[in-house]
Amino acid sequence: MATTCVEAVGRLRGGMLIASPDAAFREKWLSESVLGGPRHQAVEAGAHALAKLEELDWERVVLDSRLPDLDAAEVAAMIRERCPSAAVEVVDSQAGLEMTGGWAEENHREEVNAESLGQGPGAGFKTERTEVAGKTEEREEEKAEALPGMVGSSGVMRKMYQLARLVAARDTTVLVTGETGTGKELVANAIHQLSRRAKQPFVTVNCAAIPEALLESELFGYVRGAFTGAVQSRLGRVHVAHGGTLFLDEIGELPLGMQAKLLRFLQNGEVQRLGSSDVYRLDVRLLCATNVRLSERVQARQFRQDLYYRLAVFPVHLPALRQRLEDLEALSEHFLGKLAEETEVPAKRLSREAQKALMSRSWEGNVRELQHALERAFILAGDGEALRAEHCRELTESVEG
Secondary structure (H helix, E strand, C coil): HHHHHHHHHEEEEECEEEECCHHHHHHHHHHCCCCCCCEEEEECCCHHHHHHHCCCCCCCCEEEEECCCCCCHHHHHHHHHHCCCEEEEEEEHHHHCCCCCCCCHHHHHCCCCCCHHHHCCCCEEEEEEHHHEEEEEEEEHHHCCCCCCCCCCCHHHHHHHHHHHHHHCCCCCCCCCCCCCCHHHHHHHHHHHHCCCCCCEEEEEEECCCCCHHHHHHHHEEEHHHHCCCCCCCCCCHHHHCCEEEEEHHHHCCCHHHHHHHHHHHHHHHHEEEECCCCCEECEEEEEECCCCCCHHHHHHCCCHHHHHHHEEEEECCHHHHHHEEEEHHHHHHHHHHHHHHHCCCCCCCCCHHHHHHHCCCCHHHHHHHHHHHHHHHHHCCCCCCEEEHHHHHHHHHCCC
């Protein structure tokens, strides 16, 4: 799950966060607010504001309605969910820079406790909560549409679809979280397909499947003679993804040494192949996935904190199958339909008893386990038109026995 302010690594309390592309707007708020000091920070974009949530338990967050990368209302909703104690406002930086003492209470009364925060700037700004919320509501139905290649219409999945569609059009780094078998690579692929980079490469690297000694050359490439066995030059996966998307699966398993190299690439967008002095500047969007809590890895000093902040800019969480059992029937129909098509046999259906048997399972392996369970039950059903309860029970006994 995404880290909340309460779980933030090295969390401090208090402070105000301002997000706006307007330098004068940021400077004015910083100079005139009584909540200043080292915990008072300003950033240029919504993605940067989301990344900052991991650093402090913010007392107040001010978002410019003209954020350059993300929809301000959506950013505000995510901040309220992850930092429920923060007072979050969306204001218009172009409504004027005349700052006055005290709060504009008619605009902020519902979200700001003036006695606890004291006086501060903001009375000269026009709030756009109603306008932006209206625009968001108009697009809600479109955003709730299932992602390409995914099945399910439960509430938790619709929320995930909305977040993924929201961020797909940007180049923001996305961290997809969820248990093994929930479909994290499908989400990453869908985000790529919905982005402006859809016609460019989608390159996948499983950080847990490549030995540490080979990982650097696999990611960044090498030239002939760089090491024993390097008989010809080769481009790395990062280079191959130029113009497109690089998906790093199981990012939590990335060795510490490679974490530093990945961070350097994220900071300057440049790669250097092993054995070469040539530096290449690349245009690559990064998507990552993990089935572990990276915040806990940071606390255990197994994952770099600065890299964590870089990767967790926009977290998208995939729920476990047991948290969306209402999708089980639709998923089953989808997988059974694919099996029938692949084997060129008439489609099979689940009997009522088989549905109950499937609903009673805990599904620790999530959607992947369901897919494999249905494949085995499909085979056990033989020429029958329906999958019966004993097929599912036999599966459970054979796996657990």
